[in-house]
Amino acid sequence: MKNLRMKAARAALDLSQQQLADAVGVSRQTINAIEKGDYNPTIKLCAAICRALGKTLDELFWEE
Amino acid sequence: MDLHHAGVFVGLAAGLLAGLAFIMSLFKKKVLDMHFDERQERARGKAFQYGFFTLLIAAYAYGISDVLLGRWCDVLTGVTLCIALALCVFAVTCILKDAYLSLREKPRTVMTFFALLSAVNLGLGVMYHISPGLTENGVLTFRAVNPIIGAAVLVILIVYIVNYLLRPRDEEAE
Numbered sequence: 447m448k449n450l451r452m453k454a455a456r457a458a459l460d461l462s463q464q465q466l467a468d469a470v471g472v473s474r475q476t477i478n479a480i481e482k483g484d485y486n487p488t489i490k491l492c493a494a495i496c497r498a499l500g501k502t503l504d505e506l507f508w509e510e
Numbered sequence: 511m512d513l514h515h516a517g518v519f520v521g522l523a524a525g526l527l528a529g530l531a532f533i534m535s536l537f538k539k540k541v542l543d544m545h546f547d548e549r550q551e552r553a554r555g556k557a558f559q560y561g562f563f564t565l566l567i568a569a570y571a572y573g574i575s576d577v578l579l580g581r582w583c584d585v586l587t588g589v590t591l592c593i594a595l596a597l598c599v600f601a602v603t604c605i606l607k608d609a610y611l612s613l614r615e616k617p618r619t620v621m622t623f624f625a626l627l628s629a630v631n632l633g634l635g636v637m638y639h640i641s642p643g644l645t646e647n648g649v650l651t652f653r654a655v656n657p658i659i660g661a662a663v664l665v666i667l668i669v670y671i672v673n674y675l676l677r678p679r680d681e682e683a684e
Contacts, residue, residue: 471547472549475608485549491547491548
């Protein structure tokens with residue numbers, strides 16, 4: 447399932463996939479795969495993405 | 511061990527040591543690097559699995575071919591062929607999953623190095639072919655190791671370039 451909340455949060459900060467990838471120390475393709483729902487990140491990477499985007503884990507990754 | 515075989519052994523050992531020293535210097539200069547992110551590590555694990563099973567199958571197929579067809583290549587050449595096949599499967603799987611180059615490696619530098627490596631090894635293959643030595647009595651000699659390595663590196667290089675050219679330019683469009 448696509449992670450549109452993460453994509454929206456990144457866009458709100460005017461960050462490119464590459465900039466977010468650099469901020470959390472992964473490749474751009476990894477950010478792309480997470481946004482497309484092709485890859486489930488570990489809790490460590492989720493937390494790093496949340497810190498970089500100023501969001502909580504619930505806001506970006508919790509599915510109802 | 512006669513003088514000829516001793517010469518071959520010393521030559522192979524010297525070549526292996528020189529190759530290792532060269533690769534270590536590339537790691538030291540950060541041309542090659544092994545820092546991958548978690549998705550890449552996972553994809554490489556899967557690719558390693560495919561490569562491993564390819565090696566098992568290739569080694570077994572080589573053994574069977576030797577029994578059925580008789581000696582058609584030196585054991586060293588046969589082993590190199592199996593390893594080259596497994597490496598190609600590993601590398602191509604990694605490339606298709608965007609997990610071949612690490613976070614710090616520069617694609618252009620690494621691919622230039624691969625092009626040189628391929629050209630040198632294929633060039634040696636052509637040289638051995640012109641001044642007979644690639645085959646002896648219809649059997650591929652250990653000199654075929656160079657063109658095999660050259661061809662394997664060329665396959666990896668071509669797959670990387672084709673994959674790069676076919677990838678959408680716009681990151682959001684991927």
